[in-house]
Amino acid sequence: MNKKVPFLDLRLNTSERKELLSVIDAVLAHGRIVLGPEVQELEKQIADYCGRKFAVGVGSGTDAIFLGLKSLGIGPGDEVITTSLSWIATANAIALTGATPVFADICDDLNIDPESVRTLVGPRTKAILPVHFTGKVCKMPDLIKLADEYKLLLIEDAAQAFGATLHGRRAGSFGEIACFSMNQMKIFGSCGDAGVVVTDREDIQRKLIALRHNGMVDRTECIEVSLNGRIDTIHAAILLHRLPQVEEIIAKRREIAGWYDERLAGLVELPVQQEGERDIHFSYQIRTDRRDALMAFLSEKGIETQIQHPVLMPQQAAYKAGVRSTFPNAEKMVKRILCLPNNEKLSLEDIDYVSDSIKTFFGAQ
Numbered sequence: 500m501n502k503k504v505p506f507l508d509l510r511l512n513t514s515e516r517k518e519l520l521s522v523i524d525a526v527l528a529h530g531r532i533v534l535g536p537e538v539q540e541l542e543k544q545i546a547d548y549c550g551r552k553f554a555v556g557v558g559s560g561t562d563a564i565f566l567g568l569k570s571l572g573i574g575p576g577d578e579v580i581t582t583s584l585s586w587i588a589t590a591n592a593i594a595l596t597g598a599t600p601v602f603a604d605i606c607d608d609l610n611i612d613p614e615s616v617r618t619l620v621g622p623r624t625k626a627i628l629p630v631h632f633t634g635k636v637c638k639m640p641d642l643i644k645l646a647d648e649y650k651l652l653l654i655e656d657a658a659q660a661f662g663a664t665l666h667g668r669r670a671g672s673f674g675e676i677a678c679f680s681m682n683q684m685k686i687f688g689s690c691g692d693a694g695v696v697v698t699d700r701e702d703i704q705r706k707l708i709a710l711r712h713n714g715m716v717d718r719t720e721c722i723e724v725s726l727n728g729r730i731d732t733i734h735a736a737i738l739l740h741r742l743p744q745v746e747e748i749i750a751k752r753r754e755i756a757g758w759y760d761e762r763l764a765g766l767v768e769l770p771v772q773q774e775g776e777r778d779i780h781f782s783y784q785i786r787t788d789r790r791d792a793l794m795a796f797l798s799e800k801g802i803e804t805q806i807q808h809p810v811l812m813p814q815q816a817a818y819k820a821g822v823r824s825t826f827p828n829a830e831k832m833v834k835r836i837l838c839l840p841n842n843e844k845l846s847l848e849d850i851d852y853v854s855d856s857i858k859t860f861f862g863a864q
């Protein structure tokens with residue numbers, strides 16, 4: 500008999516709904532709806548969590564990257580080297596500043612390949628923007644070395660990696676700035692769109708506070724063309740309420756990954772954690788040459804899987820024409836990746852069902 504295993508389930512149970520309604524009610528009662536006290540408190544707690552001096556709440560992860568790049572003065576004429584496999588927001592945020600995204604190849608762990616980055620550095624390169632894809636921190640020591648060597652800015656897209664660490668250092672603690680998304684699909688997310696930029700530089704913090712409010716300072720002077728990209732107080736309040744629960748969610752995601760690891764070893768290629776890496780498994784990505792057939796088979800079994808992402812950013816219609824780099828490993832990987840359901844609401848029974856179905860598909864059972 501078929502069971503349903505949803506990829507993600509954003510419904511809240513009765514007690515969670517009750518708690519959140521009272522969190523929202525508190526904001527409505529004090530009435531400081533725009534940049535209320537919860538925003539500053541959230542910024543303080545996130546800065547502390549990441550070991551940074553400052554955090555600035557913005558409207559989304561896309562805003563965080565776009566405004567973050569602008570705060571560093573990146574714009575027309577500049578090139579920003581990023582990965583070829585990510586959610587398209589990464590490339591869009593770069594392109595919207597007027598800068599040109601340059602797409603590097605990836606390693607087998609699906610993260611940006613520092614060796615590929617090195618081959619792409621040129622006279623117009625201003626920054627490297629690695630994405631901690633799937634919730635695994637990139638090879639930051641290598642990227643830091645490259646950034647130092649070529650005097651480039653390093654900006655983390657940590658949208659998928661809140662709480663992930665490398666040798667004990669948290670995602671968001673490495674770059675000149677780091678950008679987080681707190682949308683509803685992320686492990687630490689609100690009930691809608693929200694984002695945060697973290698940094699140790701006070702000048703950048705001040706600039707971001709202006710940039711998220713149409714470039715305004717003191718409500719009178721516009722110092723730079725920008726947009727309205729503030730975080731809502733209600734989202735900040737929800738995130739403050741959820742922050743203490745993050746470690747538990749990460750632990751559950753890691754437990755689920757361990758269950759899959761045990762059950763699927765030898766059948767498909769599994770995510771690998773190297774020494775010193777603590778992945779949070781925003782996604783659990785397996786790889787197989789029979790990806791499309793497996794996906795269809797699992798779908799028939801009521802198991803929802805996803806391809807994150809079926810089209811590489813440089814191969815999207817919006818970017819294709821201007822791309823001059825090559826990314827052979829990414830082209831190979833993108834045909835073979837598949838995200839299994841790994842949300843924290845799943846039970847061991849669900850994981851057994853998914854794993855047994857995969858075994859059946861491969862004729863291993």
Ligand SMILES: *Cc1c(COP(=O)(O)O)cnc(C)c1O
Binds near residue numbers: 694
């Ligand atoms: C989610 C995500 C973003 C964008 O965040 P939004 O809050 O949806 O705007 C950017 N980069 C990556 C890698 C993401 O996963």
